[in-house]
Amino acid sequence: MASDPVTLNAFLTERLGAGGVVDDPSDLLRYTTDWAGDHRGKPLLVARPRTTEEVAEIVAHCRCHGIPMVAQGGHTGLVGGAQPDAERPELLISLERLNRIREIDPLNFTISVDAGCVLQSVKDAAMEHDCDFPLSFSAQGSCQIGGNVSTNAGGLNVLRHGMMRQLVLGLEVVLPDGRVWNAMHALHKDNRGYDIKQLFIGAEGTLGIVTGAVLKLTPRAQSTRTALVAVPDVAAALALYGQARRSCCDLLSAFELIPRACLELAFEAAPDLPDPFDTVYPVYVLLEVAASGSVDLDAMIEHLFEHGTTAGMVLDGVLAGSDAQAERLWQIRERMVEGQQLRGEHLRTDIALPISSLGDFFHAASRAMAARSPETMVIAYGHIGDGNLHFNLLPPADLDLAAKKTLLHELEAALFSLVDDYHGSISAEHGIGRVKQTSFLNGLNALERELFEGIRALFDPDELMAAGRILPRTR
Numbered sequence: 216m217a218s219d220p221v222t223l224n225a226f227l228t229e230r231l232g233a234g235g236v237v238d239d240p241s242d243l244l245r246y247t248t249d250w251a252g253d254h255r256g257k258p259l260l261v262a263r264p265r266t267t268e269e270v271a272e273i274v275a276h277c278r279c280h281g282i283p284m285v286a287q288g289g290h291t292g293l294v295g296g297a298q299p300d301a302e303r304p305e306l307l308i309s310l311e312r313l314n315r316i317r318e319i320d321p322l323n324f325t326i327s328v329d330a331g332c333v334l335q336s337v338k339d340a341a342m343e344h345d346c347d348f349p350l351s352f353s354a355q356g357s358c359q360i361g362g363n364v365s366t367n368a369g370g371l372n373v374l375r376h377g378m379m380r381q382l383v384l385g386l387e388v389v390l391p392d393g394r395v396w397n398a399m400h401a402l403h404k405d406n407r408g409y410d411i412k413q414l415f416i417g418a419e420g421t422l423g424i425v426t427g428a429v430l431k432l433t434p435r436a437q438s439t440r441t442a443l444v445a446v447p448d449v450a451a452a453l454a455l456y457g458q459a460r461r462s463c464c465d466l467l468s469a470f471e472l473i474p475r476a477c478l479e480l481a482f483e484a485a486p487d488l489p490d491p492f493d494t495v496y497p498v499y500v501l502l503e504v505a506a507s508g509s510v511d512l513d514a515m516i517e518h519l520f521e522h523g524t525t526a527g528m529v530l531d532g533v534l535a536g537s538d539a540q541a542e543r544l545w546q547i548r549e550r551m552v553e554g555q556q557l558r559g560e561h562l563r564t565d566i567a568l569p570i571s572s573l574g575d576f577f578h579a580a581s582r583a584m585a586a587r588s589p590e591t592m593v594i595a596y597g598h599i600g601d602g603n604l605h606f607n608l609l610p611p612a613d614l615d616l617a618a619k620k621t622l623l624h625e626l627e628a629a630l631f632s633l634v635d636d637y638h639g640s641i642s643a644e645h646g647i648g649r650v651k652q653t654s655f656l657n658g659l660n661a662l663e664r665e666l667f668e669g670i671r672a673l674f675d676p677d678e679l680m681a682a683g684r685i686l687p688r689t690r
């Protein structure tokens with residue numbers, strides 16, 4: 216047994232060399248404080264391996280000496296999963312130096328990468344070969360492929376291209392005992408029994424450390440049109456979604472709901488951002504169509520606007536005339552998240568519902584929140600083309616922090632109970648981590664829990680890897 220930090224440090228320094236270990240308290244900060252500043256942890260040390268073999272050696276050492284460990288990617292996860300445990304110190308294994316593009320095959324439409332590649336760098340590499348990796352969201356400049364795999368990330372283009380589950384063809388994983396499971400297949404069809412890679416996708420690092428992935432590419436879009444459309448209400452936004460899916464030749468790639476309050480938050484965070492309309496409207500939709508090859512996207516959008524206006528679904532619309540204008544429209548979507556953050560303590564949720572229930576749910580949930588706390592502000596936006604809402608809550612500003620936390624806790628319980636009534640999910644994209652664990656466990660039946668625990672026990676009987684995420688620790 217050699218789990219004290221000094222011995223571990225000596226082992227890691229010998230194996231990984233200079234720069235492979237971080238132990239200076241000020242350097243540790245960026246690994247221990249999450250994006251929102253909500254969670255802080257304390258690792259034994261941070262290890263920064265450069266190869267799969269180094270990851271395997273570290274994990275085998277930890278297994279042998281009973282040292283708990285957790286993988287960290289870009290540290291943009293929102294449920295506290297990559298945070299080192301504050302109670303039982305873990306070795307934090309950062310994948311940031313395992314960041315090579317291994318191979319691109321433009322004819323097979325695949326890219327093979329190290330798990331520590333930042334998502335944006337994978338998208339850039341694909342572009343050089345006239346392809347795109349379609350996973351896209353505002354954290355793409357920081358999050359890593361291993362983190363995307365482990366959280367089954369989604370984002371803006373899910374309605375057209377799916378989540379990571381649909382985008383991963385092959386994986387390489389270091390199992391909790393240090394063995395390497397190499398299944399870096401680049402096959403679009405493969406029906407050889409159980410699809411083991413799917414177990415690691417969305418497992419939040421509890422079943423192994425992802426070190427490599429083969430990802431599906433799409434042809435690079437040669438033309439894209441972005442529009443902000445003002446609509447009377449959420450029901451009209453949903454009706455417009457149904458129409459757009461049908462009339463845009465299956466080229467619709469994003470469809471985001473943005474109520475007016477969210478625009479105001481974006482302007483708070485970015486006062487220079489112009490309001491694209493002269494009139495204030497209650498609800499907006501940010502939509503995008505994209506195509507490779509020659510398709511008249513302008514005519515497609517104009518037809519959608521005309522039809523939507525006649526049917527009373529569209530009040531007004533702005534079609535971006537340049538990349539810069541499109542970028543400004545997307546800035547509204549990105550900066551509103553920042554504006555929400557600037558307001559201080561708030562509840563962030565990430566729920567999913569059948570798209571056809573979204574309208575009713577939206578109103579029922581808004582009413583339920585208002586009945587419990589009329590001064591709490593509902594900030595509900597999201598990828599409604601996937602039935603995914605960020606139904607977020609800003610508590611009254613005059614409450615002290617403790618009162619805000621208590622109130623938000625009560626409102627969250629009421630909201631999740633309503634999600635249950637509507638047969639929805641409390642986690643559409645972000646996962647369970649530690650933050651959603653209680654609500655997640657409350658929703659599991661006995662059989663589901665037995666299966667979950669059985670899978671974890673098969674891979675990690677000693678509960679050394681990312682223990683306490685998704686399921687509670689038992690030892």
Ligand SMILES: Cc1cc2nc3c(=O)[nH]c(=O)nc-3n(C[C@H](O)[C@H](O)[C@H](O)COP(=O)(O)OP(=O)(O)OC[C@H]3O[C@@H](n4cnc5c(N)ncnc54)[C@H](O)[C@@H]3O)c2cc1C
Pocket residue numbers: 250285286287288289290291292293295296297310330331351352353354357358359360361362363364365366367368369370371419420421423424425426552644645648681684
């Ligand atoms: C502004 C903002 C916007 C966001 N928007 C979206 C969105 O639209 N859609 C969406 O899905 N998510 C979104 N997220 C959440 C987050 O970016 C994703 O969950 C992302 O996939 C996390 O990747 P990461 O590399 O940062 O992982 P981390 O935060 O480092 O880790 C996340 C989890 O994965 C595990 N993990 C990380 N790397 C590995 C590995 N190599 N092997 C095994 N386990 C690993 C960690 O232990 C942890 O449990 C957003 C986050 C922010 C801050």
